Amino acid sequence: MTSKLDADWLDAPALVAVFDALERDGDTVRAVGGAVRNTLLGLPVSDIDLATTALPEQVVERARAAGLKPVPTGIDHGTVTVVSHGQPFEVTTLREDVETHGRAATVRFGRSWTHDAARRDFTMNALYVDRHGGLHDPLGGLGDLQARRVRFIGDPHQRIREDYLRILRFFRFHAQYGEGSPDVEGLAAAAAEVEGLSLLSAERVGQEMRKLVVAPGALATLQVMARCGILEAVLGETADLATFAALRGFDALAEETRAPALCLAALAGRRDLEGIAGRLRLSNAERERMFSAARVAEDPVARMIVTMTATQEEVAILLEAHGRDAAFDGVLLASARWLSVPERRTLTLLRETPVPEFPLKGRDLLEAGLSAGPDVGVRLERARSAWRDSGFSLGRDALLAEALAPAS
Structure with missing residues (x-):
């Protein structure tokens, strides 16, 4: 890793236009967070968030004067979404906490990049880059990123009490970006503050769990969460980690093993799918995918397919009864439950065998x-x-x- 960031997105006309519009009268703009982190790790970049010394009203005025579209999405908290060349950029004025009270906080705008960094969650998310690629690291996040270590900024207990979702973000970030064991201080704080998860909405918890279960290091991370009692607090029951491990063991065979709904169905095992779907506020489509996969997994034909060499006729029976998507998910789930690695030939038959259509109405x-x-x-x-x-x-x-x- 380097003190200079080589990123194509820094030269994109849409972002350059934002820099040109806002960097006036001594104000500075820097990209921050995920775009910087992912670029340094060689991972794809989706959204680009920006931080600036300019006040929100100045951001609106300067963006509009430059022919860009400012949208006051969170202007009271310093955030303006600037749309440039059809691309949205979330621009937030530098802030520092005056008083914290749960997820909300009393903040004031400032010009200190260090103070702004200090109110963020993890050190790897407090890395900034200017328009020329200069990397700014006020809190030592680069070293943590190099070590693949997810570390809270400051006191982990305080960071968590500001927003208890950070417990799940700690584990999700470790599953996505970390290596080895989770940070000891962060883990201890997450375990100690676990009761705070009950204060979170099901929607927010569900959003984090969807991302966590599909991350590269999901299994090891979930195992740690289970030992700490955090996973049971989230799901409301003991997770079936053996089935989940088997399912993710098929990652090289089928991309469907990284579908959140199927991963959660595996974690639930044969227990209360409805309960998990409700606790995580899954969408109707996600619920249906979970339940369909579970139904197929219990179909005797599916059991035959995963425990013996499948015939095309058996595959056709399953496809006709359940449809292609559900049949494929269900065979993967059944294979995981029976700890039987699905044959590539079976998966190919499930993908390519025509679904029989009853010709009579x-x-x-x-x-x-x-x-x-x-x-x-x-x-x-x-x-x-x-x-x-x-x-x-x-x-x-x-x-x-x-x-x-x-x-x-």
């Missing part, structure tokens, strides 16, 4: 002369059963004849 029976009513559904299901028994080979005419035939 209720209207076909009505057009053939049946009266509308429950009997139509009964006859359709009888025909569908015959179609499945035939290995999906019966065509529409044969199935229509089956449906219209008198019940035996």
Whole structure:
């Protein structure tokens, strides 16, 4: 690592325009946080956050004068989103805490980069870079980043009490960027302050857990959280780390193993999926993915596929019953539960075998002369059963004849 940052994004016209607009009358702008951290680690950069000595009102005025679009997304706390060339940049005036009270804090604007850095969470997030690539490290974050060590700024207990979500961020950042064991002081503080997690909204907890379970070091980090009692406090029950470990052991076979919903389904094991979904306030789509994977994992056909060499006919049966996405997730989850590594051939069959489509509809029976009513559904299901028994080979005419035939 170096004291100068070589980053293509520093030369992007959208960011250069923001620098040009705001760096006036002695004011300075620097990129801070994730963009700097990820660039130094060779990881992708998505959002670019900026810090400035300019006051929020000056940011708005100068951005507008330069033809950029200022949006006062958090102007009372010093944050203005500046849209340049269609790209949003969150620009925050340097701040220092006057008084902290939970997640909120009484702050005042200032011009000290050290004071601004001191109110952030981790040292690796308190690295700044100017428009020329000059790296500014007021609190020694570069050394921690080099060591892949996630370390709280100042007193870990105080940082956590300012926002108890930082307990989960500590573990999530360690899973994403850390190496070895978590920082001892940070870990002790997180364990001591665990009751504060109950004060957080389910949405915020869920957002962190989604990111944590898919991180490269998720398993080792979750194991530490379990030993400290933190994981159970989050999930409301003992996690199934063995199934989770097996699922993430398939990372090289399928990218689906890094889907948050599937990871959480593995952590839940065969226990209360609904409870975890509620505690983490998962979306309807995430809930459905969890429950669908769990249903498939209990399907006897899925069990047969993961414990024996799968046939294309068995795969087709599973695909027809559950759909491709759910079948694929379910086989991965079943494999993890049975500690059986899925064969590449099986996964290929699940991806490539056509999903059988039942060729008969209720209207076909009505057009053939049946009266509308429950009997139509009964006859359709009888025909569908015959179609499945035939290995999906019966065509529409044969199935229509089956449906219209008198019940035996």
